[in-house]
Amino acid sequence: MAFDVERFRKVVKMTGERAMLDAKMNNTYIVYQKGKKQTIN
Numbered sequence: 422m423a424f425d426v427e428r429f430r431k432v433v434k435m436t437g438e439r440a441m442l443d444a445k446m447n448n449t450y451i452v453y454q455k456g457k458k459q460t461i462n
Contacts, residue, residue: 444451 440451443449
């Protein structure tokens, strides 16, 4: 079975969209961490 890159990208995109919807519904934020000390909201 080969790894389907397009399917993987679609799942990642859908997961991010769901996280944004959940954050909006719960009045919360999504916090991304890049590197050791840089946090992006």
